[in-house]
Amino acid sequence: MFDNVIIGQYVPKESVIHKMDPRSKLIIVLLFIIFLFLTRHPFILGMAVILTFTAFSRSKIPFGYFIKGMRFIAIIIFFTFLLHLFMTREGTVLVEWPLLTVYSGGVMEGSLIALRLFLLILMASLLTLTTTPIDLTDGMERLMKPLKKVNVPTHELALMMSIALRFIPTLLGETAKIVKAQMARGANFSEGSLWKRLKALIPVLIPLFVQSFKRAEDLAIAMEARGYNGGEGRTKFRQLKWKPLDTGALSLFIAFAVLTVIFRFLE
Incomplete structure (x- = not known):
């Protein structure tokens, strides 16, 4: 279950x-999420599907890789x-x-x-x-400046x-290892009542918390050893550059947002 999680992963490609x-990319994702949930119009939803799959195809990331992570x-x-499906009681009866x-x-x-x-x-x-953790951090910092x-x-x-974000796949990998180790010792996570299954998770959660705190401590020690003391006075080795490509892509999603507002008033 945890082997193919893609959240927080970075796949290097030339795209x-x-x-x-x-x-x-951060602004585009934010705009897309906000305005996607503001519309029910088929045309806007179709536009959202086209924009999403066009962006994914241009990223050169195999779609099968994403599907594995979606399990x-x-x-x-x-x-x-x-x-x-079962809680909404509107429209005509299909099955009774x-x-x-x-x-x-x-x-x-x-x-x-x-x-x-x-x-x-x-x-x-x-x-x-498609974004390295360093670039993601720099982008967030610049936007929140x-x-x-x-x-x-x-x-x-x-x-x-x-x-x-970076620790999500790491912790999920640790969880998978602990679950396999407990199953090798006779633990059963798929049989019995709900209470028994919850009790079986206790031997997984405790070492997971211990590993999480240990990783956090190791990271803090490593950052201190490298002289990290916060953002004050820090300089950037890699400078972010806004390109015409970014302007064009952002313009497409701004148009999507504007059309969403227009069609919402027309509904």
Whole structure:
């Protein structure tokens, strides 16, 4: 389950998406997420699908690699779809059973939410798959630079978010190792009542917390040994450069946002 998680991973490729400025990619993802959940219009949703899959195809990342990483998230999307399918009671009756009735509105609502979640995860994953943690940190820090005027530690916040993203696959890998070790000792995570399964997770969570704190301590010692003392007075070896490619890509998504607002008023 945890072997192919792609959240927080970086895949080095020579693509136009990899060459984009991290600031433009962060703004694009933010715009896309906000306005994707503001519309229900088929034209705008179709436009969102086209933009997402065009960006993914231009990244040169194999789609099969993404699908492997979607296994666990697909379960969440599927249960979200079922929740809306069975809880929404609008439209005509499609299926009627003694304990369950499925309405056309439930199918539409469930499909809409599932599509939104899939596109959101695809676009957010594309950000981390095509951007190194260092560039991601620099991009976040530059975008939050105006907050320095109100004494917000922008560098530290950007660094924390970047480290958190980077540690997701590391911690999931540690979880997989601990689960396999416990199964080799006779632990069973797939049989018995819900309470027994939860109890079986305790031998996994405790060493996972211990490993997490140990990794955090090792990282802090390594940063101190290299003279890290916060963002004040730090210089950048690699300078971010905004290119015409970033302007063009951002313009496309701004157009998407504007059309979303227009069609929302027309609904």
